Every structure is written in structure tokens, then in C-alpha cells.
Amino acid sequence: MQVQKTIKFKVGELRKGKKELIDFALNNSVNAIKDFMDLSIKNKTTSNTKLHHLGYKEIVIKYKLPACIVHQSRNKAREIIKSWKTNKYRLHKNIPLPEPKALRIRYDNIVFKIIKTDNKEYPYFASLLIANRKRIYIPLIVNSDYQKEYIEDLLNGKYKHGSADLIKKGDDYYCYLVIKKEVEFLNKENYNPIGIDIGINNIATININGRSKFFNGKKAIAKKKHLNKVKAIYQARNNLKVLNAIKGKEQRYFNHINHNISSWIIEEARKLENPVIVMEDLSKILETTKVRKKQRYIHQTWAFKKLQNMIQYK
Secondary structure (H helix, E strand, O other), X not given: OEEEEEEEEEEOOOOHHHHHHHHHHHHHHHHHHHHHHHHHHHHOOOOHHHHHHHHHHXXXXXXXXOHHHHHHHHHHHHHHXXXXXXXXXXXXXXXXXXXXXXXXXXXXXXXEEEEEOOOOOOOXXXXXXXXXXXXXXXXXXXXXXXXXXXXXXXXXXXXXXXXXXXXXXXXXXXXXXXXXXXXXXXXXXXXXXXXXXXXXXXXXXEEEOOEEEEEEOHHHHHXXXXXXXHHHHHHHOOOHHXXXXXXXXHHXXXXXXXXXXXXXXXXXXXXOOOEEEEEOOOOOHHHHOOOOHHHHHHHXXXXXXXXXXXXXXX
């Protein structure tokens, strides 16, 4: 069985030239996504092969991007178009085609590498391809034992490179590195399972050796409904400052709930011999579950995966 982890690193101080190269690539990757989306709509196709033949060469030349970034831009454009086309309410509510805005580049494990150096301030660097097919080296801030342990395990071969995302938030840059390895699963007789079911009315239902624990979601639902009404008021007034503040408040509230639940689960797991946490596959939850009309908005905006990610991380 393969397990993987995502480790987040903040990028250290960069020279002006490197910043300009990264910003150039990030902005042009968004432009490349838009071009592929236009090609998809005009030619009525979401086929990777057809989109590649329609626009690959022109986009590489136009935006001076390496092949790996153009491929990822094409894949992202395809995802956006497919998601938009399968939205049930697209025609009924006249939902426009979304615009890509995130300044993010995804690299595969061939063009993105972690290296260790003798630099005292930044011992670890990331090597990656950027605009005009240039390879640059960016320093990673490794300031926790957690980060250092996994990056050393990666360099020593205990983990393998997965994909890596280069992201810009405000004036800062971050790397999200996926590492993975194969592990031997325990025999059926040798582990204690902890089953977790994620929902709305009960945010989490946990079963440990026949004992059930419920985390009720009534307060969270009431909070979300209230904040949705407040957001609608300020959205109508086009008051983006207050709207963003409310969204931040909502995110912090649900992060706090998920933190408490995930911490409780991990503490219970530590009390068992060979605990194995078992969680359901939520990748198709929005398509495979039906809810009443009044609950549709809450169902579609509920962060089902967030709690699972917290449990996995801890």
C-alpha cells in the first residue's frame, strides 16, 4: 500500500531576478490555462490529445514556458471545463465559465528536485524549471523538526518524490511537496481499526472496537446558515472587504471544529495497539449523495475533505 504526505515549505529570500522569472512563469501559466480553455470551448472538446495538438506549440512559443508547465496548464483547463459542464445548475442559474486566478505551477518529480547544500542559512534548495527553459534554485525555509525529518528521509531514499506545487500568496512564495512510499499493511489479526464516517448532521461518527462517538453538527449548520445570510447581504452591497472578513471568520470556525475532532481521534488511536484509521473515499461525494433542495447549498459548500486531511496530517 502506498502512503503519501504533503509538506509545506516557505521559500526564502529571493533576488529580484529570480522573483521576476517566477512571476513571469506564474502569470503566463494562468494565461496558458485561459488559452486552452478557449480552445476547448471553440472546438467543443475536453480531450487532452486534441487540446495538445490544437495549442501546444503556439502556447510554448507565445508564453516561453517549458513543456511541463504547458502540460499542467492544459490539464487544469480541461478540469475547469469538465467541472463547469457537469454542473447541474449551470444553465438554470446562468453560471459563467470560471476564470483561473490561482498563481500556481505543478511540477512532476522529473523537473523538480530537492538538494542539500552547505549554505548555513538555507541548507535545502529546490531545483526547478522556469520560464525560457531556465533552471533556477530557490531556498526553502526548514524551521521545524517535522519538515527536516521528512526532507532528510526523502534525500536518504526512505521516501520518493511526488509532484510539487509552486504557489504565490501575496508577496510570499511556497512549495508544497508530495512525498510517498510503499508500506506493508498489517495482517487482519494484528490491528485495531478506527472507522470514521464524515457527514453534516453528524460531522464525524467514530467507531472504536464497537464503541461509537458522535460529533453533532447542529451548531455548525446553524452557524453556516447564519453566515451565509450575512454574506449574501454584503455581496449584494458589493462590500468585498467585509465579505472577505466574514469568509475568514467562517474558515477559522470550521478549522477549530475539525482541529478538535481530529485531535480527539489521534489521542484515542494512541491508546490502541497497532491502530489503523479507516476513512471513506469522498472523491465522488457531491455526485453520489442526494439532499433536499433547502440543504443543497450547505451540502455543496461543506468541507467534507478538510477533516480527513487534518486526521491524515496529524
